[in-house]
Amino acid sequence: MAANGNGEFSFGKGTARKGLAKIQTAASQKKQSAICHDDSTPPVKAQTIDELHSLQKKRSAPTTPIKGTPGSFSPVSEEARQKQQLQSISASLASLTRETGPKVVRGDPARKAETPKFAADPSDHFSFTPTISVSDSSLKFTHVLYNLSPAELYEQAIKYEQGSFIASSGALATLSGAKTGRSPRDKRVVKDETTEHELWWGKGSPNIEMDEHTFLVNRERAVDYLNSLDKVFVNDQFLNWDPQNRVKVRIVSARAYHSLFMHNMCIRPTPEELENFGTPDFTIYNAGQFPCNRYTHYMTSSTSIDLNLARREMVILGTQYAGEMKKGLFSVMHYLMPKRQILSLHSGCNMGKDGDVALFFGLSGTGKTTLSTDHNRYLIGDDEHCWGDNGVSNIEGGCYAKCIDLSREKEPDIWNAIKFGAVLENVVFDEHTREVDYSDKSVTENTRAAYPIEYIPNAKIPCVGPHPKNVILLACDAFGVLPPVSKLNLAQTMYHFISGYTALVAGTEDGIKEPTATFSACFGAAFIMLHPTKYAAMLAEKMQKHGATGWLVNTGWSGGSYGCGSRIKLPYTRKIIDAIHSGSLLNANYKKTDVFGVEIPTEVEGVPSEILDPENTWADKQAYKETLLKLAGLFKRNFEIFTNYKIGKDNKLTEEILAAGPNF
Ligand SMILES: Nc1ncnc2c1ncn2[C@@H]1O[C@H](COP(=O)(O)OP(=O)(O)OP(=O)(O)O)[C@@H](O)[C@H]1O
Ligand SMILES: O=C([O-])CC(=O)C(=O)O
Ligand SMILES: [Ca+2]
Ligand SMILES: [Mn+2]
Structure with missing residues (x-):
């Protein structure tokens, strides 16, 4: 079957005949015979198929040059080093009720012929001789696949793990x-x-x-x-x-x-x-x-x-x-x-060309990854950071982006990072083309991509930066009453940091499907180990010392609550964030809001002014007032557990923080 140029398909007639006739022209016959008589490619140097396959893979170069002067004997042989490594892994896997660690060997059990030299020789196996309590488990070897490359891990996943596929972009699609x-x-x-x-x-x-x-x-x-x-x-x-x-x-x-x-x-x-x-x-x-x-x-x-x-x-x-x-x-x-004395933060972090660093705090799904991944700025990290005496550092080496409704237009850098090497969790794709449908929630709403940070073109490697200039608190407010952006004083920043408000929309935490108001201290109560006031005191101290400005950005609803209004358009949020970075928002005109008492700008470049005060976007003003008071009440109730705590060494700051909440 072939296309005939008119977009129709036909068998035989004309096309195929012509094709056949063409091959048999005198000129090409000459060429063909020339090729036959001048086969310059020597045959492969293999006697068997196995030998042929063994030619395909070259042994990896030694990881580092052998230490010591050339020609002299290396103090630690490659063999001894590999033994040490296996010994360490066996120790990790040691059961506490048996005397010894398991017998471990390097390499894939399915590829005996290819097992690296050090493991193939039985005398090189790291093992203990079992003394008492011999059981079957002490007779077997556990194969260790140690720091495999992404290509090797792809092969393992596709061969042995159901639900693993290569998506059309090259990413590894898996099920969790x-x-x-x-x-x-x-x-x-x-x-x-x-x-x-x-x-x-x-x-x-x-x-x-x-x-x-x-x-x-x-x-x-x-x-x-x-x-x-x-x-x-x-x-x-x-x-x-x-x-x-x-x-x-x-x-x-x-x-x-x-x-x-x-x-x-x-x-x-x-x-x-x-x-x-x-x-x-x-x-x-x-x-x-x-x-x-x-x-x-x-x-x-x-x-x-x-x-x-x-x-x-x-x-x-x-x-x-x-x-x-x-x-x-x-x-x-x-x-x-x-x-x-280093503060750990559930935040994204990026840096401008002039070295201005911004932190993006927020609970799951509020926009840390989306907004820290900004084509005009260097990405330091999207989720976990440290703030110490020398500035900020990313804890991780990669990013973990939400994929639901991901679009190439709105989030091009994330889209392009989902290529070979990236892990795609729980997405749905076309069974034939393997093209991912990012709008499909059949498996879960919490679809995710994990990729190395260097997959983002303007990642800052090493992922460290100077002290932050702006601290942006992100909330996805499903009630639709928090302004798209407000400027906070230090006490307000601390109040909102300790509150850690959002209205969860998707299910990053198993089982959550409907939006509900969530308060999670330090924007990450699930991960903190010390009392929230410990982290809060450190943040206040650092913000004060380095003169950082706090902002509250609502990446959630506008024009009404969830189900009535709609989520603030990402391009508007980006414009707001741009104005924070550039410093222009710091110099805008502000008015103070009722109830929450925060400062909202009257204008932001590229954002319709009427949406800056949420009251304007609600058709039903009475409903707006009631919803605002309802949310303020939830904030107040949540904060009760903190009223008996002192924040830092300063009683004054504690009192200011307590007073920085909603007033009604
Ligand atoms: N105005 C907006 N601002 C930010 N994100 C938005 C906006 N509108 C829609 N979104 C979407 O909201 C989601 C934000 O998720 P993101 O991955 O940035 O969360 P996160 O804060 O990094 O959470 P986690 O800690 O779980 O990784 C993205 O899917 C993004 O496309
Ligand atoms: O941990 C996860 O599953 C994703 C994440 O970043 C968060 O929830 O903050
Ligand atoms: Ca994220
Ligand atoms: Mn996170």
């Missing part, structure tokens, strides 16, 4: 299983003598206690599950671009999807850094396919995400949602960094 969002109610933190006093416990806290023993029960369950597999993935990577406060993390997981996700989201070590990696500071055991035991104390479902700060370990059972790993590590940073 039954859970398509985080499970904050299933998070547990070990309460011991130290954490009992250090951490925030009780009402409002995300830290639901568990005892050390129960942690060990779950750890054993996860480790035994992982060791029962033929192969596990191990990622050794870093957190935090600030070299003085870098944290070494190891992630042990059972899925190529998890390994690629963390490859993208954590900082990728150079070959030399990997060689000198040594012992990790923190280890995640992700046994997400395997449930926890309901009969285990403290368990309320088949999912458990357990954090043990003393052991520097996290165990994941019963959820494959990859965001748990990212945000689990973020919790760890929320504990470690404040101890060093």
Whole structure:
């Protein structure tokens, strides 16, 4: 069948004949015979198909030049180094009730012929000789797929994991299983003598206690599950671009999807850094396919995400949602960094050409990734940062963008980052063309893409910057009563930071489908470990010291509440953000609003002035007033739990913050 140029299809007649006749012209016959007699390509140097296939892959170059002077004997041989690495991994996977770690070997069990030299020779296997309590588990080897490349992880995913496909853009489309969002109610933190006093416990806290023993029960369950597999993935990577406060993390997981996700989201070590990696500071055991035991104390479902700060370990059972790993590590940073007087932040961060840095705080779905990814500015990071004495640093090495209704026009940089190497979670695509339909919510509303930060063309590498000039608090206000932008004084900034308001629209947290007002202290209560006032005091101190201005930006509804009005157009929000960055908004004319008492500008370039005061956009003024008071009431009620706390050393600031809330 062929197209005939008129757009019709025809068999045989004319076209095919002509084609056939053409080949048999004298000239081409001459050419053909010439080719036949002058076959200059020598045959392949292989006797068998296996040999031929072995030619295809070249051994990777040694990661770093052999240390020592040329010709002299290297102090640490490649062999010894690989042995050390396997020893470290076996130690990570050691069950606590048996004497030894499992026998581990490098390489893919399915590719015996290709297993790297050091693992192929049995004398090079790292193993202990089991003494007592021999069981089948001590007789087997667990293959370790160590820091595989994205290409290798693609192959693993596509071969072995159902629901893995290559999307037409080149990204790896995967399914996260039954859970398509985080499970904050299933998070547990070990309460011991130290954490009992250090951490925030009780009402409002995300830290639901568990005892050390129960942690060990779950750890054993996860480790035994992982060791029962033929192969596990191990990622050794870093957190935090600030070299003085870098944290070494190891992630042990059972899925190529998890390994690629963390490859993208954590900082990728150079070959030399990997060689000198040594012992990790923190280890995640992700046994997400395997449930926890309901009969285990403290368990309320088949999912458990357990954090043990003393052991520097996290165990994941019963959820494959990859965001748990990212945000689990973020919790760890929320504990470690404040101890060093460094503030950890659930925020995006970018920098202008002149070095002006902006932070974007906000709960899930409020626009941190969307608005920090700005073609005219350098991206420092989209979700997790540290603010220390030298400025800001990104904790991660990648971005995690919401994909629902993603469009090339509105978010070109994110769209283009979803290419080979990126992980696409829970999206729906055309079964034939593999083209993704970003509007499809069949699997979940919380579809996501995880890509390395350098996939954004104007990413700032290394991802660090000077002290922030603007602190932008994002709220997606489904009530439609918060102004698109307001300027805040320091006390108001702290009030709104501690409140952490948004109205969740999509389901990043498992199970949330309808919009509801949410208050989440520090715009990330699910991840903080200390009392919110600790972080708030640090933020106030830093903002004051460095003269940063606070802003409240509503990326949510205008012209009425959810269901009546509509979401503020992204181009308008971008114009507002531009005016904040440029400094022009600082010099605008302002009026003070009733109830919330914030300053709203009368004009912003590129934004219709009538939408700047939400009252103008509501047809029913009475409904507007009632909704405004309703929201203000929710703020007041939420803040009650904080009224007995002092913020920082300054009583004056505490009083100012308490007075900075809505007044009615
Ligand atoms: N006016 C607006 N401002 C910002 N985002 C908007 C606006 N209108 C629609 N959106 C959409 O809202 C979503 C914002 O999600 P984004 O990924 O930026 O969330 P996030 O704050 O990074 O959350 P998370 O912490 O869960 O990653 C995007 O899908 C974006 O397209
Ligand atoms: O953690 C996630 O699943 C996504 C995210 O960034 C958030 O919820 O803040
Ligand atoms: Ca994000
Ligand atoms: Mn986030």
